[in-house]
Amino acid sequence: MLGSGTSMGVPTIACHCRVCSSKDPHDHRLRPSVLLVHQGESAVIDTTPDFRYQVLRAGLERLDAILFTHGHADHILGFDDIRPFNLHQKASLPVYASLETIGILKRTFAYVFDSVPPISTIPRVTLHPIDGPFEVIGTRITPIPAQHGDMGVLGFRFGNAAYLTDFSVLPESSKPLLADLDDLVLDALRDTPHPMHQTVEQALAVIRELQPRRAWFTHIAHELPHSETNARLIAAGYPNVALAYDGLHFEVHV
Ligand SMILES: [Zn+2]
Ligand SMILES: [Zn+2]
Ligand SMILES: [Zn+2]
Numbered sequence: 054m055l056g057s058g059t060s061m062g063v064p065t066i067a068c069h070c071r072v073c074s075s076k077d078p079h080d081h082r083l084r085p086s087v088l089l090v091h092q093g094e095s096a097v098i099d100t101t102p103d104f105r106y107q108v109l110r111a112g113l114e115r116l117d118a119i120l121f122t123h124g125h126a127d128h129i130l131g132f133d134d135i136r137p138f139n140l141h142q143k144a145s146l147p148v149y150a151s152l153e154t155i156g157i158l159k160r161t162f163a164y165v166f167d168s169v170p171p172i173s174t175i176p177r178v179t180l181h182p183i184d185g186p187f188e189v190i191g192t193r194i195t196p197i198p199a200q201h202g203d204m205g206v207l208g209f210r211f212g213n214a215a216y217l218t219d220f221s222v223l224p225e226s227s228k229p230l231l232a233d234l235d236d237l238v239l240d241a242l243r244d245t246p247h248p249m250h251q252t253v254e255q256a257l258a259v260i261r262e263l264q265p266r267r268a269w270f271t272h273i274a275h276e277l278p279h280s281e282t283n284a285r286l287i288a289a290g291y292p293n294v295a296l297a298y299d300g301l302h303f304e305v306h307v
Contacts, residue, residue, distance in 0.1 A: 054301040055097065055107040058082025059242060059274040060127035062103070072275040079279035079298040083107055084127045085218050085272045087238070089211060091307065094190035096120060098209060098216055104131025115142065118189040119178070121150035122218055123206040124157025132162055135176045145177035149189065151196075151207055152182050183207060192307050197227050202249035212307030214238070215265075218272050221249050223259060234265035235306065238297055241270035243277055253277070260294060269297035 056062075063082040064073035072080050084101035088111055096118040101107065108116075116138040122128055135146055150158065159166045165176050181187065186195045197208035199220035208217030208227075213235035217223075220240050223231075231237065239259060242250035250272060251259070260268045270277075279296050286294045 054238075054269075054271070054297050054299055055086040055088050055111060056083035056101055056103055057271045057273055057297045057299055057301070058084055059272050060084065060125070063273070063275045065275055068275060070275055072278050075278065077279055079296070081299065082273055083299055086128075087216050088113065089190060089192070091190045091192050094118075096190050098122060099128040099218075100131040100135065101127055102130040105134040107131075108134070116146060119146055119148045120189070120194065120209060121148065121154045121158070122208070123151070123201060123204060124154040124161070125204075125219065128219070129154075129158060129161060132158065132165075133176060135178070136174050139177045140174065145179050147181055147189070148178045149181045149183050149187060149194075151205060153205055154207075155180055155182060195230055197230050199223050199227060204249075210234075212305045214303075214305040216271075219249070220251065221247075228263065231263050231265075234263065236267050236269065236303060237263060237265035238269045238271050240272045241277075241296075242272055243274040245276070253282075257289075257291065257294065260291070266293065268294045269301065270295070271297045273297075 062084055083103040086101045087098040089096045094117040095115055098120045099122055183196050186193055192211050195210040197210055199206050199208055200222040201219045202221055206219050208215055215231055215234055215237050217239045239256055240251045241253050241256035244253050246252055283295050
């Protein structure tokens, strides 16, 4: 997990709440992103505004693919910082995203996709619109469509794990794609309702329905203290559910 925080990150600028001022490193959450590593190759899900720092912090020196969940700012704004990988690997990077997200990337980063010859370096990518399962880093990836307010979002399943950030509604048609999971990472913003995100209660309802062996919350806001919320989940009868945190890593059977 390169980042487990909500769009503004935790600590949040100018906030002095007990989570933002916590000394527990688990309460420090960069914007939401995941690094997948398989057979010496790497892929990231989303390029957050914290992408550069996340990559440095993880010691990542090679990138083979980028997957985008959707086009919100907290998931794409680090895109320009893929340039060192272009230079280092002397290659463009494959990008997998929905057509809607590709449209947002082209608008937001017009200088990357227009035909004006650049004077300085710009990201070099090859765009792959997602229209079904695909393969990156030697791993089959299954896109999981979900609803994020009035916007579409893609989760991704790889082997016995799935990553499902930024959603408010999981369509019935996507549920069979999430059967028999060892690990499910899913959106759980806070306790109070939000039109575009799951609450803790709503995320627990999804977990009860899908029955993954373990579940991890992500896109976490500053309303949820790490250790206290984990203790609360155990007390509520969910010993297999916990808040994800930056730096969390686990092996996935693919
Ligand atoms: Zn987000
Ligand atoms: Zn705060
Ligand atoms: Zn979003």
